[in-house]
Amino acid sequence: MQTKHFVICAVAALLAVGCCKPAGVIKTPVPTRPAGQQDVIGLTAEPIETVHIGVVGLGMRGSEAVNRLAQIPGAEIVALCDLLPDRVEQSQAILAGRGKPAAEGAYSGAQESWRGLCEQENVDLVYICTDWLNHYPIAMYAMDCGKHVAIEVPAALDMDEIWGLIDKSEQTRRHCMMLENCIYDFFEMTTLEMSQRGLFGEIIHAEGAYCHNLDPYWDEYWNNWRLDYNQKHRGDVYPTHGIGPICQVLDIHRGDRMTTLVSMDTKSFNGAKIATNHAGKEVTEFANGDETSTLIRTEKGKTMLIEHDVMTPRPYSRMYQVVGTDGYASKYPIGEYCLRVDKPADKVDARHISDEKVYRDEEMEALQAGYRNVILTPEFEELAKSVGGHGGMDFIMDYRLVYCLHHGLPLDMDVYDLAEWCCVAPLSRVSLEHGSMPVEVPDFTRGAWNRVQGFSYALAEE
Numbered sequence: 001m002q003t004k005h006f007v008i009c010a011v012a013a014l015l016a017v018g019c020c021k022p023a024g025v026i027k028t029p030v031p032t033r034p035a036g037q038q039d040v041i042g043l044t045a046e047p048i049e050t051v052h053i054g055v056v057g058l059g060m061r062g063s064e065a066v067n068r069l070a071q072i073p074g075a076e077i078v079a080l081c082d083l084l085p086d087r088v089e090q091s092q093a094i095l096a097g098r099g100k101p102a103a104e105g106a107y108s109g110a111q112e113s114w115r116g117l118c119e120q121e122n123v124d125l126v127y128i129c130t131d132w133l134n135h136y137p138i139a140m141y142a143m144d145c146g147k148h149v150a151i152e153v154p155a156a157l158d159m160d161e162i163w164g165l166i167d168k169s170e171q172t173r174r175h176c177m178m179l180e181n182c183i184y185d186f187f188e189m190t191t192l193e194m195s196q197r198g199l200f201g202e203i204i205h206a207e208g209a210y211c212h213n214l215d216p217y218w219d220e221y222w223n224n225w226r227l228d229y230n231q232k233h234r235g236d237v238y239p240t241h242g243i244g245p246i247c248q249v250l251d252i253h254r255g256d257r258m259t260t261l262v263s264m265d266t267k268s269f270n271g272a273k274i275a276t277n278h279a280g281k282e283v284t285e286f287a288n289g290d291e292t293s294t295l296i297r298t299e300k301g302k303t304m305l306i307e308h309d310v311m312t313p314r315p316y317s318r319m320y321q322v323v324g325t326d327g328y329a330s331k332y333p334i335g336e337y338c339l340r341v342d343k344p345a346d347k348v349d350a351r352h353i354s355d356e357k358v359y360r361d362e363e364m365e366a367l368q369a370g371y372r373n374v375i376l377t378p379e380f381e382e383l384a385k386s387v388g389g390h391g392g393m394d395f396i397m398d399y400r401l402v403y404c405l406h407h408g409l410p411l412d413m414d415v416y417d418l419a420e421w422c423c424v425a426p427l428s429r430v431s432l433e434h435g436s437m438p439v440e441v442p443d444f445t446r447g448a449w450n451r452v453q454g455f456s457y458a459l460a461e462e
């Protein structure tokens with residue numbers, strides 16, 4: 001009797017608040033691919049003997065890139081550009097310090113000095129490390145000039161920019177790669193190998209994040225671009241470090257695809273205070289929540305959780321947690337693997353809450369040793385660690401980019417990876433602005449997401 005009463009009351013309550021309406025999904029338009037234009041899955045281009053690089057944006061990240069690229073065999077930096085002339089000079093000094101010839105450095109002093117760099121005849125690759133708002137116009141112009149482009153994260157900020165880069169890459173047949181370094185971290189690369197060899201069973205869920213207290217950095221960005229962008233934009237504005245590595249494990253546009261996302265954020269607790277301190281006057285409006293969480297579902301019924309927090313003292317984390325039917329991997333907060341232990345039923349001790357084998361510290365390293373990533377020979381790993389850049393992953397990223405261009409191979413990341421990893425920003429914003437409603441994630445390949453099965457690295461024949 002009581003149960004029946006509860007059901008009637010619950011239904012009445014749901015009707016009162018309108019909850020019995022069928023749930024809606026906000027549709028996301030997909031522009032029609034122009035006639036004659038083809039996708040760039042597996043795109044290859046002419047091999048390049050020495051990859052001549054022009055670097056645009058020579059602040060904190062760009063100057064580090066100059067230092068790394070100067071140490072990559074088969075690469076040569078031939079042009080440098082920054083709005084600020086002294087930053088070009090500083091990067092010339094980095095080249096000189098490494099015994100490299102000076103690059104063309106006439107590109108500075110004006111907002112669009114980068115046009116000259118893109119037009120420079122011998123530049124093969126335009127490597128873009130400016131603030132976020134400048135990524136798109138530079139990349140588009142560079143491809144129009146016939147150059148390949150590599151763009152720092154996030155490469156694109158809204159759906160128009162994402163589709164613009166896809167169309168431009170498809171039209172010009174130039175590579176358009178986002179410089180997502182976190183797919184080259186040692187833990188992620190090893191775990192990808194483990195997952196591809198079936199150690200965790202079928203991967204069904206994964207989590208990624210960018211939790212990084214940016215307090216020490218806010219004042220360092222040119223023209224306050226980063227705080228300013230967060231102040232004006234709601235949503236997960238920096239999703240790519242978190243989502244990139246887990247999309248590889250989940251075979252996104254290589255056998256599966258993201259279909260829907262929902263997002264929820266806190267209000268801004270610290271953001272407005274940080275902006276107030278920075279501006280020296282009271283700031284009351286701050287669009288970006290201190291914590292933003294986004295859930296994504298895939299065509300094959302798998303899920304992802306992506307978090308963003310750059311405002312609190314929460315310890316640095318990219319999460320990278322991978323859940324399979326038979327195992328689990330976690331990079332943060334502690335590195336560990338857990339694998340199912342099959343025991344005969346009469347041996348199971350009912351007092352134990354869980355019954356899996358946990359691998360940490362030396363046991364974890366011993367397990368990892370059996371799953372060395374195919375591109376990570378011991379010598380190469382040592383070289384990457386000695387050059388550095390987030391422990392070596394930045395060097396591996398640059399090395400792979402130059403290696404693939406040199407051999408005329410498909411790059412490790414294509415423009416659809418860029419699109420999928422960047423779209424979380426604009427689509428999470430749409431969900432947040434509509435009370436956390438589900439939002440459709442489009443198929444950026446426009447029909448080719450199931451053509452390739454699983455991620456693999458292209459390797460030249462020896």
Ligand SMILES: NC(=O)c1ccc[n+]([C@@H]2O[C@H](COP(=O)([O-])OP(=O)(O)OC[C@H]3O[C@@H](n4cnc5c(N)ncnc54)[C@H](O)[C@@H]3O)[C@@H](O)[C@H]2O)c1
Nearest residue numbers: 057058059060061062082083111129130131152153221222
């Ligand atoms: N992958 C990573 O781990 C990682 C780490 C840090 C930063 N980043 C990314 O790198 C990029 C740069 O960040 P940063 O920390 O170096 O910022 P920054 O503020 O230190 O540098 C930006 C530079 O761009 C230059 N610039 C601005 N407008 C320009 C224009 N029109 N033409 C030429 N140069 C122009 C500025 O003068 C400045 O030197 C961002 O996209 C950021 O998200 C990535």
